[in-house]
Amino acid sequence: MRRTLTRRKVRILCFFPLCLIAWFVLAWGAARFLIVKADASPADAIVVMSGSATYIERTAWAAMLYRHARAPIVVLTNEGLIAGWDQKEQRNPYYYELAVQQLESQGVPADKIQVISRSASGTYEEALGVREFAAAHNLKRLLIVTSAYHSRRALWSLRRVCESSGMVVGVDSAPPGSQTPSPATWWLSAWGWKVVAGEYVKIIYYRLKY
Secondary structure, X not given: OHHHHHHHHHHHHHXXXXXXXXXXXXXXXXXXXXXXXXXXXXXXXXEEOOOHHHHHHHHHHHHHHHHOOOOOOEEEEEOOOEOOOEOOOOEOOEHHHHHHHHHHHOOOOHHHEEEEEEEOOOHHHHHHHHHHHHHHOOOOEEEEEOEHHHHHHHHHHHHHHHOXXXXXXXXXXXXXXXXXXXXXXXXXXXXXXXXXXXXHHHHHHHHHHO
16 A cells, blocks of 8 residues: 555656646747748848837847848838837837837938838738838838747738738748747746737637638
């Protein structure tokens, strides 16, 4: 009887570490699956997708790509959202205005930055605006910049709306770990669950709706 109980305890003690390891692997794999890259070199434009507060990591990555001559201009989408109070300007600036400031501070000339005037409330609507802008400015090859976990849905959306236009769409996302959590630890915060687990919900919704 005692031997049976001892074996059960050993099995239980072994079971929990195995579950923990399995969870680590599953969580890491789920996060990594969302991150995609697709080359579009040479690109006609780097297109930075809107992301409210995550504009910092996105514009930093876009500026780096611009400095490395990946494309001659940087285009910003416009989600129409307003940021917090700016003491210097005495108003609430739009996030795209902050993104422009960030790009300029990191070496992108003002005349090489363009903002899509059409306001969009979601990734698919942004994609439609990008397609219209690209067609109007004869841009055939687009390199999308967004946050890492958003890259799979963003690439799918852009390619979906541009599939009959002849445009080539690639993506080079900002690496996680700055404004978004790392693939190994995202599940330790509510923000991580929103940007990783929540992204799967959005992907399913997009595939069903569009």
